[in-house]
Amino acid sequence: MTDLMLKYFRTKQRRVQSEKVYDTQCPFCSMQCKMQLIEQTVVSRKVYKTVGKDNPTTRGRLCVKGISAHQHVLNNQRVMQPLLKVNGNFVAITWKKALEIIKKEFTTIQEQKGSDALAVYGSASLTNEEAYLLGKFARVALKTKHIDYNGRLCMASAATGANQTFGLDRGFTNSLQEIPYTRCIILAGTNIAECQPTIMPYFEQAKENGAYIIAIDPRETKTTDIADLHLKNKPGTDATLANALLKVIVDEGLIDKEFLRKRVNGFTEVSRHLAKLDLNECVMMTGLAKEQLYQAAQTFGQEDSGMIFTARGIEQQTNGTETVRGFINLLLATGKIGKPYSGYGAITGQGNGQGAREHGQKADQLPGYRSIENKEDRYYIAQVWGVKEKQLPGQGVSAYEMFEKIDKGTINGMLVMCSNPALSSPNANFVKRSLKKLEFLVAVDMFISETAELADLILPASSYLEDQGTMTNLEGRVTLREASRPLPGEVRHDWQIICDIAGIIGERGKFSFHSAEEIFEELRVASRGGRANYYGITYDKIREKNGLLWPCPDIDHQGTKRLFEDEFAHQDGKASMAVIERSPKHAKVNLSEKYPLFLTTGRVMSHYLTGEQTRNSPSLAARNIESYMEIHPDTGEKYQVKDHTLVQIESRYGRIVVRSKWSKRIRKDTVFVPFHWGGEQNVNRLVADDLDPFSQMPGFKVTAVNTRPVQS
Ligand SMILES: Nc1nc2c(c(=O)[nH]1)N[C@H]1C(S)=C(S)[C@@H](COP(=O)(O)OP(=O)(O)OC[C@H]3O[C@@H](n4cnc5c(=O)[nH]c(N)nc54)[C@H](O)[C@@H]3O)O[C@H]1N2
Ligand SMILES: Nc1nc2c(c(=O)[nH]1)N[C@H]1C(S)=C(S)[C@@H](COP(=O)(O)OP(=O)(O)OC[C@H]3O[C@@H](n4cnc5c(=O)[nH]c(N)nc54)[C@H](O)[C@@H]3O)O[C@H]1N2
Ligand code: SF4
Ligand SMILES: [Mo]
Numbered sequence: 001m002t003d004l005m006l007k008y009f010r011t012k013q014r015r016v017q018s019e020k021v022y023d024t025q026c027p028f029c030s031m032q033c034k035m036q037l038i039e040q041t042v043v044s045r046k047v048y049k050t051v052g053k054d055n056p057t058t059r060g061r062l063c064v065k066g067i068s069a070h071q072h073v074l075n076n077q078r079v080m081q082p083l084l085k086v087n088g089n090f091v092a093i094t095w096k097k098a099l100e101i102i103k104k105e106f107t108t109i110q111e112q113k114g115s116d117a118l119a120v121y122g123s124a125s126l127t128n129e130e131a132y133l134l135g136k137f138a139r140v141a142l143k144t145k146h147i148d149y150n151g152r153l154c155m156a157s158a159a160t161g162a163n164q165t166f167g168l169d170r171g172f173t174n175s176l177q178e179i180p181y182t183r184c185i186i187l188a189g190t191n192i193a194e195c196q197p198t199i200m201p202y203f204e205q206a207k208e209n210g211a212y213i214i215a216i217d218p219r220e221t222k223t224t225d226i227a228d229l230h231l232k233n234k235p236g237t238d239a240t241l242a243n244a245l246l247k248v249i250v251d252e253g254l255i256d257k258e259f260l261r262k263r264v265n266g267f268t269e270v271s272r273h274l275a276k277l278d279l280n281e282c283v284m285m286t287g288l289a290k291e292q293l294y295q296a297a298q299t300f301g302q303e304d305s306g307m308i309f310t311a312r313g314i315e316q317q318t319n320g321t322e323t324v325r326g327f328i329n330l331l332l333a334t335g336k337i338g339k340p341y342s343g344y345g346a347i348t349g350q351g352n353g354q355g356a357r358e359h360g361q362k363a364d365q366l367p368g369y370r371s372i373e374n375k376e377d378r379y380y381i382a383q384v385w386g387v388k389e390k391q392l393p394g395q396g397v398s399a400y401e402m403f404e405k406i407d408k409g410t411i412n413g414m415l416v417m418c419s420n421p422a423l424s425s426p427n428a429n430f431v432k433r434s435l436k437k438l439e440f441l442v443a444v445d446m447f448i449s450e451t452a453e454l455a456d457l458i459l460p461a462s463s464y465l466e467d468q469g470t471m472t473n474l475e476g477r478v479t480l481r482e483a484s485r486p487l488p489g490e491v492r493h494d495w496q497i498i499c500d501i502a503g504i505i506g507e508r509g510k511f512s513f514h515s516a517e518e519i520f521e522e523l524r525v526a527s528r529g530g531r532a533n534y535y536g537i538t539y540d541k542i543r544e545k546n547g548l549l550w551p552c553p554d555i556d557h558q559g560t561k562r563l564f565e566d567e568f569a570h571q572d573g574k575a576s577m578a579v580i581e582r583s584p585k586h587a588k589v590n591l592s593e594k595y596p597l598f599l600t601t602g603r604v605m606s607h608y609l610t611g612e613q614t615r616n617s618p619s620l621a622a623r624n625i626e627s628y629m630e631i632h633p634d635t636g637e638k639y640q641v642k643d644h645t646l647v648q649i650e651s652r653y654g655r656i657v658v659r660s661k662w663s664k665r666i667r668k669d670t671v672f673v674p675f676h677w678g679g680e681q682n683v684n685r686l687v688a689d690d691l692d693p694f695s696q697m698p699g700f701k702v703t704a705v706n707t708r709p710v711q712s
Contacts, residue, residue, distance in 0.1 A: 127469025157320025189313020254301025368530020
């Protein structure tokens with residue numbers, strides 16, 4: 001909204017008795033749209049409105065989720081005090097009592113079972129300061145190696161793929177401003193129109209400027225609608241597709257030999273591998289026509305510039321890392337990276353999906369994208385934290401693997417902060433059973449989520465309206481969420497809660513922060529010299545520059561808009577091309593007589609992740625009140641599934657019941673179910689527990705299932 005419009009909006013409100021305006025950023029996706037909550041008293045009644053605020057990324061735009069975000073925060077379902085489970089019911093207790101209970105339970109577990117018997121489960125919806133502090137808390141206060149977070153279910157394959165190929169992962173190698181000027185765009189497994197709606201104008205401008213857009217998705221979506229060419233492939237066949245495209249590019253002589261020679265390792269092995277590849281077999285596996293493969297490969301290869309964007313569609317696969325690398329291979333082979341209007345972008349998901357993967361809440365990671373296995377990195381961080389290198393624990397296990405450890409009895413207590421794994425994890429029935437096995441579970445949340453419901457203790461956390469901190473958006477821009485609304489009830493900030501718990505278990509000295517900015521000052525130093533270097537970024541500088549793209553190594557540095565212009569981040573400065581030969585673990589996604597359909601999962605515009613927030617937002621809940629299964633009418637007929645009826649979907653792992661929705665926009669061998677609902681509608685009860693061997697990403701995007709009408 002422009003200043004003029006705002007003025008008009010305000011003067012129109014003649015009956016307004018008082019008004020407060022709070023600046024903040026949207027609590028949902030990685031666009032991190034800047035916004036204001038306008039709180040007015042009108043005839044003694046409070047009314048609220050959210051409006052967009054200008055900024056370099058989203059120019060004041062908001063989508064429907066952002067506009068309605070305040071509704072869940074102001075909802076009376078919000079948890080306002082610490083809640084203790086007593087005889088199966090939650091009762092309100094004081095913070096003092098809550099912290100004493102934590103001290104007693106944590107200490108007992110660790111005395112009896114050792115430090116690693118406690119685990120921490122974090123989130124990429126936390127601010128950088130909180131994500132950083134949670135990693136420090138696990139290693140320094142709890143002294144456990146077990147910390148991981150929900151980003152493992154999100155962009156772990158993209159991060160691992162980029163790290164392996166480039167030696168660095170910043171999501172986008174270029175800034176958003178370059179998108180309108182590129183000549184060819186591949187959108188692989190991303191539904192930006194519903195998932196990052198305010199990014200769309202960049203792509204629409206590119207289209208107006210003549211860019212050719214190729215979308216890869218087993219379904220037609222609002223995103224594929226803008227494409228010139230839609231490759232409607234079989235789910236889980238994207239690695240094969242990337243290989244096939246590269247083969248055509250090589251066969252047609254569309255490679256950039258000079259670039260490959262100077263800047264890339266591994267092309268010889270890749271081309272040898274491609275020579276063995278049978279295009280007809282790729283056609284059969286992907287379910288696409290050969291002409292479509294040629295059209296896509298030739299256009300991408302021939303254009304002067306090009307960009308590839310990937311998201312969860314190709315990444316949430318048991319070969320997600322290799323698939324990402326397969327698509328990056330296309331950029332390397334054609335020399336379309338490190339140049340204007342050419343590059344790669346993993347379209348990160350959560351609000352701080354990028355930043356929260358850089359500062360140490362991953363099992364194998366220390367702040368600044370450092371490695372917990374690297375001696376030098378350990379020494380540096382130990383010195384920043386004021387501990388001995390030997391005292392830092394080693395590498396723990398990934399998010400889902402923590403539940404396996406609980407099941408086996410080697411993890412006995414857990415702190416879950418800002419995540420709802422009972423609903424969002426694969427093989428959700430098992431995860432729920434594991435959570436129930438814990439001797440002590442603390443959930444830090446705003447609502448009694450399906451995970452919090454299983455907790456012994458719930459701690460009330462602050463929201464995007466109250467909690468100040470930095471969030472790194474999808475282009476790698478570090479932004480400052482200025483949130484200043486007073487804390488309601490007994491609610492505390494996540495960072496305060498971390499400090500409070502550290503304090504009560506005897507580590508107050510290393511966790512004596514009084515503001516988010518103080519934590520950021522320590523984070524800056526901890527990230528200094530690391531790959532994700534934030535040292536040159538300060539709150540004042542973010543305010544002045546409207547955000548800065550990392551790396552920003554010193555105070556005079558202005559941030560880095562485009563990566564890899566001269567060299568990649570591997571030691572020899574070269575990118576590393578990968579031979580992609582492993583096919584997804586088809587053992588469990590192979591269709592069979594019993595499970596004849598592919599199930600894929602994803603999102604709808606009006607809901608966010610496990611829906612805890614958006615289902616508590618009346619305007620959003622009303623748009624989609626329940627889950628559904630998208631199915632092609634012909635497939636529906638085949639399995640006696642009529643439109644708009646209750647159906648059962650079954651996999652080797654479980655069963656759910658949702659309503660059918662006929663659509664000609666999906667492949668006939670595939671059904672789609674969003675994952676924003678719990679209980680009987682939780683699609684993750686069906687998803688297998690196989691993980692990508694490099695990123696430990698589950699295969700959310702392909703499961704073999706059957707479906708039938710629910711008998712009444
Ligand atoms: N409205 C809304 N927006 C969100 C979110 C939300 O929950 N709701 N979540 C945020 C988060 S955390 C994330 S990670 C992002 C996710 O953003 P996206 O990754 O764009 O979202 P998804 O719907 O999970 O998947 C994208 C597309 O992948 C397709 N797909 C499924 N299987 C395959 C496959 O095998 N191959 C290919 N090529 N495509 C496939 C799906 O049909 C879907 O259209 O969105 C963020 N924004
Ligand atoms: N089948 C299937 N499953 C998936 C996916 C898929 O595509 N398909 N996608 C995966 C992806 S990409 C993601 S990112 C994960 C997300 O999975 P989750 O992290 O489990 O999902 P959220 O709904 O974000 O959970 C956040 C919880 O924290 C609470 N919360 C919100 N803000 C705050 C805060 O500031 N502080 C605290 N303490 N609590 C807060 C919310 O109320 C909610 O209960 O799901 C994954 N699961
Ligand atoms: S959900 Fe994403 S696009 Fe929509 S307002 Fe929020 S940050 Fe912006
Ligand atoms: Mo995500």
